[in-house]
Amino acid sequence: MRTPGFSQLPTAIMSLFKNSKFRAFLLLTVAFAAGCGEVEDTRPGQPVKHRQMAFKEMIKSFEPMGVMLRKDRYDADKFAALAADLVSKREAPWSYFGPDTNYPPTKAKPEVWSKTAEFEQAKKDFLAATDELQAAAQSKDKSRVAAPYQKVYDACQSCHRTFRER
Numbered sequence: 751m752r753t754p755g756f757s758q759l760p761t762a763i764m765s766l767f768k769n770s771k772f773r774a775f776l777l778l779t780v781a782f783a784a785g786c787g788e789v790e791d792t793r794p795g796q797p798v799k800h801r802q803m804a805f806k807e808m809i810k811s812f813e814p815m816g817v818m819l820r821k822d823r824y825d826a827d828k829f830a831a832l833a834a835d836l837v838s839k840r841e842a843p844w845s846y847f848g849p850d851t852n853y854p855p856t857k858a859k860p861e862v863w864s865k866t867a868e869f870e871q872a873k874k875d876f877l878a879a880t881d882e883l884q885a886a887a888q889s890k891d892k893s894r895v896a897a898p899y900q901k902v903y904d905a906c907q908s909c910h911r912t913f914r915e916r
């Protein structure tokens with residue numbers, strides 16, 4: 751069998767495109783490449799990946815509380831459950847910030863490792879703010895939750911300003 755000459759090449763490509771399995775494969779490849787522009791954490795134990803996942807878990811509990819407040823959809827029981835969820839997740843990221851864990855794909859700034867006392871303090875402020883939020887949420891009193899919610903928000907932001915790339 752002859753390999754296709756130049757003139758036959760477009761036809762060969764077209765018939766490949768008409769093959770729906772190949773089309774699906776191509777779409778998947780493109781989607782995969784678009785979604786995976788980031789570097790994989792290939793180190794043992796994947797500390798960067800684990801702390802990033804731990805932060806993402808925290809935001810899953812935190813964000814819906816903000817939505818409830820902003821859209822005036824306060825549900826006292828749900829809010830209290832979310833605050834408790836946040837408290838249960840708040841310890842997860844920190845043990846993954848070990849020495850020598852400043853490498854791609856991290857978004858942490860070198861300050862995490864050079865200003866350790868400040869980083870500790872930012873973490874303590876955050877933990878204290880989540881205590882306050884949980885206590886307010888347990889009161890099931892809407893007028894009491896907005897301020898401590900804001901305080902937790904500010905604690906997240908304040909740490910990110912110094913210790914995380916935008």
Ligand code: HEC
Binds near residue numbers: 803812862
């Ligand atoms: C004491 C510091 C500190 C506090 C407090 C903190 N963060 Fe972060 N956060 C970081 C650092 C540092 C990173 C970057 C981690 C990395 O990429 O290695 C980060 C990353 C994240 C990410 C991105 C994860 C990813 O996949 O890239 C999210 C989302 C996030 N934090 C949400 C929050 C929320 C929500 C709060 C508060 C409820 C919070 N953080 C509190 C320091 C903090």
